[in-house]
Amino acid sequence: MQLELSPEDAAFRDEMRTFFTTEVPQAIRDAVASRQELSKDQIVESQRILNKHGLAVPHWPTEWGGQDWSPLRRHIWHEEMQRAGVPLPLAFNASMVGPVIAAFGSQEQKERFLPPTANLDIWWSQGFSEPDAGSDLASLRTTAVRDGDDYVVNGQKTWTTLGQHGDWIFCLVRTDPDAKKQRGISFLLIDMTSPGLTVRPIELIDGGVEVNEVWFEDVRVPAENLVGEENHGWDYAKFLLGNERVGVAPVGSTKRVLAQAKEWARATSYAGGSLLDDPMTASRIAELENELLALELTALRVVANSADGKPHPASSVLKLKGSELQQAVSELVVDLAGPASLASGAGDGSSLEQWQHRATPAYLNLRKASIYGGSNEIQRQIIAKTILGL
Amino acid sequence: MDFTYDDEQEALREAVRGLVGKAYADFEQRRQTVKRDPGFDEALWGRLAEMGVLGLPFAEDDGGMGAGPIEVGIVAQELGRVLAPEPFLTSVVLAGGLVAAAGSAEQRAEVLGALSAGESVLAFAHAEPGSRWEASATAVSATQSEDSWTLTGVKEPVPHGARADLLVVSAALPDGGTGLFLVSPEGVARDGYPTHDGGRAARISFDATPATPLGVGGDATAHIESATAAAVIAAANEAVGAMQVALPTTTEYLTSRKQFGVPLNTFQSLSFRAADMYVSLELAQSVALWASMVLDADPASAQKAAARAGLQVSRAGRHIGQEAIQLHGGIGMTAEYSIGSYTSHLTALDHLLGDGNHHLAALSSAVGGYAEADPLP
Ligand SMILES: Cc1cc2nc3c(=O)[nH]c(=O)nc-3n(C[C@H](O)[C@H](O)[C@H](O)COP(=O)(O)OP(=O)(O)OC[C@H]3O[C@@H](n4cnc5c(N)ncnc54)[C@H](O)[C@@H]3O)c2cc1C
Numbered sequence: 001m002q003l004e005l006s007p008e009d010a011a012f013r014d015e016m017r018t019f020f021t022t023e024v025p026q027a028i029r030d031a032v033a034s035r036q037e038l039s040k041d042q043i044v045e046s047q048r049i050l051n052k053h054g055l056a057v058p059h060w061p062t063e064w065g066g067q068d069w070s071p072l073r074r075h076i077w078h079e080e081m082q083r084a085g086v087p088l089p090l091a092f093n094a095s096m097v098g099p100v101i102a103a104f105g106s107q108e109q110k111e112r113f114l115p116p117t118a119n120l121d122i123w124w125s126q127g128f129s130e131p132d133a134g135s136d137l138a139s140l141r142t143t144a145v146r147d148g149d150d151y152v153v154n155g156q157k158t159w160t161t162l163g164q165h166g167d168w169i170f171c172l173v174r175t176d177p178d179a180k181k182q183r184g185i186s187f188l189l190i191d192m193t194s195p196g197l198t199v200r201p202i203e204l205i206d207g208g209v210e211v212n213e214v215w216f217e218d219v220r221v222p223a224e225n226l227v228g229e230e231n232h233g234w235d236y237a238k239f240l241l242g243n244e245r246v247g248v249a250p251v252g253s254t255k256r257v258l259a260q261a262k263e264w265a266r267a268t269s270y271a272g273g274s275l276l277d278d279p280m281t282a283s284r285i286a287e288l289e290n291e292l293l294a295l296e297l298t299a300l301r302v303v304a305n306s307a308d309g310k311p312h313p314a315s316s317v318l319k320l321k322g323s324e325l326q327q328a329v330s331e332l333v334v335d336l337a338g339p340a341s342l343a344s345g346a347g348d349g350s351s352l353e354q355w356q357h358r359a360t361p362a363y364l365n366l367r368k369a370s371i372y373g374g375s376n377e378i379q380r381q382i383i384a385k386t387i388l389g390l
Numbered sequence: 391m392d393f394t395y396d397d398e399q400e401a402l403r404e405a406v407r408g409l410v411g412k413a414y415a416d417f418e419q420r421r422q423t424v425k426r427d428p429g430f431d432e433a434l435w436g437r438l439a440e441m442g443v444l445g446l447p448f449a450e451d452d453g454g455m456g457a458g459p460i461e462v463g464i465v466a467q468e469l470g471r472v473l474a475p476e477p478f479l480t481s482v483v484l485a486g487g488l489v490a491a492a493g494s495a496e497q498r499a500e501v502l503g504a505l506s507a508g509e510s511v512l513a514f515a516h517a518e519p520g521s522r523w524e525a526s527a528t529a530v531s532a533t534q535s536e537d538s539w540t541l542t543g544v545k546e547p548v549p550h551g552a553r554a555d556l557l558v559v560s561a562a563l564p565d566g567g568t569g570l571f572l573v574s575p576e577g578v579a580r581d582g583y584p585t586h587d588g589g590r591a592a593r594i595s596f597d598a599t600p601a602t603p604l605g606v607g608g609d610a611t612a613h614i615e616s617a618t619a620a621a622v623i624a625a626a627n628e629a630v631g632a633m634q635v636a637l638p639t640t641t642e643y644l645t646s647r648k649q650f651g652v653p654l655n656t657f658q659s660l661s662f663r664a665a666d667m668y669v670s671l672e673l674a675q676s677v678a679l680w681a682s683m684v685l686d687a688d689p690a691s692a693q694k695a696a697a698r699a700g701l702q703v704s705r706a707g708r709h710i711g712q713e714a715i716q717l718h719g720g721i722g723m724t725a726e727y728s729i730g731s732y733t734s735h736l737t738a739l740d741h742l743l744g745d746g747n748h749h750l751a752a753l754s755s756a757v758g759g760y761a762e763a764d765p766l767p
Contacts, residue, residue: 134719136649159720204723205730206586270522280747334741339517341741342591343547345583350593351519351544360586364734367715368723375719377659
């Protein structure tokens with residue numbers, strides 16, 4: 001047991017902090033801080049800056065741009081990035097398909113895809129979920145039938161996040177209709193400009209359009225785009241989802257929003273003082289801070305124990321509690337905005353603050369955090385089954 | 391104490407449901423209506439006027455129907471059930487309620503007559519940048535010269551402020567206190583925009599704008615407090631209506647959606663959560679109906695009852711709204727499907743007139759003054 005960071009790790013933290021706050025453009029970090037939707041260009045620009053300095057995919061194998069850091073350093077990198085308001089490297093690239101290709105892809109696939117994936121020259125989308133295959137992902141029905149050197153893909157994916165920007169989509173497809181559920185699934189990389197592939201936007205309750213339906217009608221995909229072995233896609237998906245779970249506990253960004261919320265409360269007058277002096281508001285903030293602290297400590301403790309590269313089973317705790325706290329902080333911000341939280345559609349001429357305009361859309365949007373990446377019910381099931389043996 | 395509605399009240403419910411419930415039976419109809427300005431259906435508003443709904447709480451002498459908070463609650467519930475965007479709560483109950491309470495006989499006849507007839511939409515311009523549901527105004531001030539008054543300052547957000555034909559405006563008085571004024575919006579700078587739940591709000595900027603004091607003028611803080619309390623109780627009823635639909639929408643989804651080869655309601659972890667939603671709804675409904683009865687029987691103690699209803703409904707609305715989306719999964723996040731809009735509207739109702747902790751603060755400051763919280767006066 002030791003509380004302080006070693007001098008080397010402390011120096012590493014300072015280095016990260018300086019880099020993120022000086023190299024990534026202020027305009028991008030301000031957009032993150034004011035909880036605006038980022039443009040594709042902003043996300044790409046930010047990731048390319050990180051990648052140029054070896055900071056986009058440090059968890060990949062070193063020959064493909066990884067850094068061979070200790071789990072603690074990886075954690076510091078991740079937290080400092082969020083603290084500085086730097087958009088995280090696109091998860092579909094950095095945390096999902098990249099590690100899968102690096103672990104299970106052919107040498108040709110690695111050479112062809114990994115460098116542009118790290119640099120966000122290719123924007124990947126995740127084509128797993130289908131209308132009837134959500135939590136029960138293995139019941140997916142999109143088919144890929146071998147025809148000469150190609151697979152012919154038919155079916156529909158849905159909830160495809162930022163699919164409107166996608167260049168390529170990694171999909172789970174059924175290649176053996178006769179095998180039992182998990183066993184007939186393959187992992188296929190599909191060029192989204194292929195004929196027969198259509199992307200249709202889905203409007204969400206905050207008015208934003210960040211998810212899509214993706215339709216496949218006789219889409220021909222070269223067989224060389226199969227990752228690993230045919231009918232083994234489920235194994236790769238499980239590997240990917242384990243990584244996703246760790247990546248989606250946004251402790252750092254939740255801490256940042258909560259710190260901002262304190263400033264917003266301080267600037268709001270209430271009962272002759274500021275809203276931060278209000279005991280009910282202050283105690284609510286203190287309790288959230290305490291829970292976030294507990295979560296961050298757990299992340300550090302769990303991270304230190306996942307030496308063999310496999311996610312610690314307690315990573316489900318991070319996803320479950322991390323999303324709950326993210327949602328609770330967003331709810332706090334709506335309450336801080338008070339009557340101004342209704343003004344979500346106000347334009348530039350508004351006399352209310354930008355954070356007040358954004359409060360409710362952000363709250364509504366974040367309801368998704370307990371649904372995607374394996375819903376919180378599914379996380380509880382994992383905890384109950386794999387940790388508690390129930 | 392008797393929670394049952396009489397025949398006339400049931401008939402009112404049937405009539406409103408027959409009109410509004412039918413108009414928005416298809417959620418897509420509501421979605422299209424809120425996409426276009428003014429954000430509600432003017433024709434439906436006219437038919438509500440014909441039915442007497444827009445004059446429901448006002449005296450017959452003022453052109454109204456002379457009904458009470460129970461009837462207002464029934465209408466609010468019915469509107470809430472289908473998320474009807476028509477501004478009954480903010481225009482009739484709140485703004486109209488202020489005119490009824492503070493207006494002169496002449497003002498009441500004219501303003502409430504036109505409101506009841508569906509000829510004029512009223513808005514209460516009260517919230518200000520930096521305000522938090524206080525009864526007072528500070529950002530807009532009133533100035534008197536000889537017999538005439540003018541207002542200067544900014545109000546935002548004003549529910550339906552851009553569409554309104556007439557504004558009731560709160561303003562700081564030169565000698566202290568908060569006055570109420572009628573303002574014709576002609577020539578007033580108004581920037582309207584949609585709210586997250588499909589409603590409408592506006593920034594309204596007054597610049598030496600001519601204004602007419604409501605009634606005898608002077609400090610109207612007490613009127614604002616009591617009209618707000620009545621509106622909180624109506625809003626609680628509207629939220630109860632919304633929750634009454636959000637719950638079965640969710641349970642029906644749980645029984646029809648299949649994952650892992652079985653309907654979702656097979657998973658007790660989900661059906662128990664629906665049971666908890668039911669518990670929240672029942673408690674909220676009890677307090678909302680009770681508060682309506684208190685307002686009817688003893689308007690003097692309505693403020694505390696309103697705070698109790700506001701608190702209970704805020705907590706229930708969050709619980710039910712959040713769980714309704716969660717139990718739906720991804721589909722609950724989409725604008726096309728209804729349930730997310732229920733959550734959005736419950737959130738708006740929660741923050742329109744004071745959220746749960748606002749009401750809790752008011753109740754907390756008074757707990758030392760009595761022994762037990764009794765339902766009977
Ligand atoms: C905003 C957003 C972005 C997304 N982005 C992507 C993406 O980019 N790519 C992609 O492939 N997918 C994406 N998803 C899909 C996401 O992974 C699914 O929504 C998720 O798996 C849940 O599936 P479902 O929506 O079909 O809900 P369902 O599986 O139908 O679940 C409905 C409810 O039942 C619960 N439930 C289900 N099974 C059980 C059980 N056995 N026990 C207890 N409770 C259960 C769920 O937890 C949920 O509360 C996204 C979803 C959202 C909302």
